[in-house]
Amino acid sequence: NAGVMQNPRHLVRRRGQEARLRCSPMKGHSHVYWYRQLPEEGLKFMVYLQKENIIDESGMPKERFSAEFPKEGPSILRIQQVVRGDSAAYFCATLSGYTDTQYFGPGTRLTVL
Amino acid sequence: AQKVTQAQTEISVVEKEDVTLDCVYETRDTTYYLFWYKQPPSGELVFLIRRNSFDEQNEISGRYSWNFQKSTSSFNFTITASQVVDSAVYFCALSEDTSYDKVIFGPGTSLSVIP
Numbered sequence: 001n002a003g004v005m006q007n008p009r010h011l012v013r014r015r016g017q018e019a020r021l022r023c024s025p026m027k028g029h030s031h032v033y034w035y036r037q038l039p040e041e042g043l044k045f046m047v048y049l050q051k052e053n054i055i056d057e058s059g060m061p062k063e064r065f066s067a068e069f070p071k072e073g074p075s076i077l078r079i080q081q082v083v084r085g086d087s088a089a090y091f092c093a094t095l096s097g098y099t100d101t102q103y104f105g106p107g108t109r110l111t112v113l
Numbered sequence: 114a115q116k117v118t119q120a121q122t123e124i125s126v127v128e129k130e131d132v133t134l135d136c137v138y139e140t141r142d143t144t145y146y147l148f149w150y151k152q153p154p155s156g157e158l159v160f161l162i163r164r165n166s167f168d169e170q171n172e173i174s175g176r177y178s179w180n181f182q183k184s185t186s187s188f189n190f191t192i193t194a195s196q197v198v199d200s201a202v203y204f205c206a207l208s209e210d211t212s213y214d215k216v217i218f219g220p221g222t223s224l225s226v227i228p
Contacts, residue, residue, distance in 0.1 A: 033213055033214060035158075042204075042218055042219075042220055042221065043150075043158075043204060043206075043218040043221075044218065045213075045214055045215070045216050047214075048212065048213070048214035055212075055214065056212075056214040056215070058214075058215070059214075089156065091157075091158050093158070093160070093213070095213065100163050101160060102160040102213055103160070104157060104158040104159065104160065105157075106156070106157050107156060107157060107158070109156075
């Protein structure tokens, strides 16, 4: 059973471009959480999704950020018109719903030039 | 408001020593969850434990143990007989909900285990 996969592992974008971060959960996991680790602000929750539904997006900036978890395929965190302040490590974690254990992906390091 | 304090920014111990990482939290909720996460130098995050506020029993998992004391609002983490592979940043976190989403992370404690 493959672990949680995130790609790309490293992403470089110029200001104003779009960034798409992908998270493929472990088989059987239907809960996806996205977190962001900013250099000076630490770890913060962004959004929680289940298949085809956003359950909680209270931690996500209101503008430029969106997330989805379609019926088929990975969860995607999309950042439009990136700015330097978006440079961070973005982690996703998944949960089966039957256990208490979260499994994290390796993260995507986004650098905005 | 909820808050998690990890007063120890950095700790260094010699291999095989025991080490305790402190975590103090603030919340007005009567039901809440506490977590510990590990972030090794390679950068990934590893979930270690989730504990609900009604369960004050200490938890032991191998060389890891957790001490939850509601009276002092603390959820401390002890590593017994530390090893170099324990070197990492450890985050304590608090959630007001049953889920993992409304989680507030502490600033982390960087542990270095010296051979």
